[in-house]
Amino acid sequence: MKIGIVGYGNLGRGVESAVSRAEDMELVAVFTRRDPSSVKIHTDVPVLPYSSMGDMKDQIDVMIICGGSATDLPEMTPVIAEQFNVIDSFDTHANIPQHFENVGKAAAAAGKTGIISVGWDPGLFSLARLYFTSTLPTGNDYTFWGRGVSQGHSDAVRRIDGVKDCRQYTVPVDAAVDRVRSGENPELTTREKHTRECFVVAEEGADLAAIEEAIKTMPNYFDEYDTTVTFITEEEMAADHSELPHGGSVLRTGTTGWDNEMNDTLEFTLNLDSNPFFTGSVLTAAARAAYRLNQKGQTGCFTLLDVPPVLLSPVSPEELRAHIM
């Protein structure tokens, strides 16, 4: 199947790499809203202007849209779904129903298939929550994130006066994870579940104490957490914080038996050296499913919750039944 990438930031690069590993896929073009001549990509497919996408209607089976959830995807995914099967990683959890409806209308009208909110959270973590609650209906859910870089929190710190750069790590509290794993079913506050670590490059002469105070008291982002702030040099930032690791765990603890006397724990954990490379790989598997759904006449909007798992794999259903069941 023939793949197009829309947007070439970290995630676009991750998709480019993942598509190159897929023997059943071919990358056809990368589309950008920047000046295409300014965008250097890793492979040798053409970089084309965003506005020229329509010309490639017959040459691309699935567009993987690698934009931001705040402003890019709500606008782009429904529009692109009027001409292409689409994948996106829309991750503003509260707005997923609205985005699903918008993409669904556009895709259904055009006979196209879209799978939205693909990645690991939302995505694989959502699947874990669904399988876990469906098979262990009496219980409690817990999600922990990290240790990993939160782009949103890093950006929030960068907006503070005197801050040149920041990398913010979200860190799960080991003791809390252990309490959950033990089946204790604890009620955990926001502060008890995660801590936040900020590595900050300050502008010369900036008031470091004021920056630290501004970070630690920032509503929503930091005020409900125990946050540490460490000032570092630009060189240290480049040397020690250039990657984007992430990970986390979905846990469900619950009971079975007539008197709820049996305790069960289900856990899905991932640890990623590179969030965008892995997320790109998940989007690429979803592109395979979107193409196949569309071939079967299943149009409109989907999430991974709606997709038969077998459609994500390059391996045939017969082989899967014989070898991985």
Added chain:
Amino acid sequence: MKIGIVGYGNLGRGVESAVSRAEDMELVAVFTRRDPSSVKIHTDVPVLPYSSMGDMKDQIDVMIICGGSATDLPEMTPVIAEQFNVIDSFDTHANIPQHFENVGKAAAAAGKTGIISVGWDPGLFSLARLYFTSTLPTGNDYTFWGRGVSQGHSDAVRRIDGVKDCRQYTVPVDAAVDRVRSGENPELTTREKHTRECFVVAEEGADLAAIEEAIKTMPNYFDEYDTTVTFITEEEMAADHSELPHGGSVLRTGTTGWDNEMNDTLEFTLNLDSNPFFTGSVLTAAARAAYRLNQKGQTGCFTLLDVPPVLLSPVSPEELRAHIM
């Protein structure tokens, strides 16, 4: 939806309990090949003879077949699929393709839907292997089982002369699991992955040394493992080994990035106080999916790999998108 249970051993009891928790389900009857009057069940639905099943054709939406994989299910599931939507837990991995074909032919001809090999392995572990290999295509898979009771190994020991009862625990080797988790990609022998612990009640005057030797050298079952044998009394067996705990982990470690420089680890782990109660709960969720697939006209044989996850949940797709994505 209206549910029937075929077979009332440990798994049948687990399904009975799980169905009683499902607000969208009603247990209609339990079918047995034993004398129905000899079968005492937990709820107050009728226990009916296996041979009378056909009379209930219009009163049961899904039959959950709780028989053994060696001889019961290969014969029963295709026959029952001629009259009912069916679920089974067929777990002889090597014979799944043949069983799939047999059930598929019968179900398709009758306009019924079957989901086979439901449970946690095969079942949820198969799903983990599929999601993991599809989203992290370059890597290695590992499955560890335990600590938990293996019925097959317990039965094998019971067949040794002088053995009255046995409970065999399969135990993953922590050091091996840790090596996998660390991303080392080790090649592990059978002996390095699991140990086996046998708790044996011997007949009076039996030759204990001979029993221990017979266990430890038994081909396929024990000879490739480090096995410990502990002789206990019948009272100790009843007091300490009456439950059937189990669990295990599916891990995949692999790489992303242009030079495979990024290491990722994906892990699904479950710990169950009661294998049959949890497995019964998984079968019950699958019954919901079988009913819904059949309502949509999707007949024939499926495994969980083919089933859209959303069909397992009593919660509507809209609610799931709003709350668990």
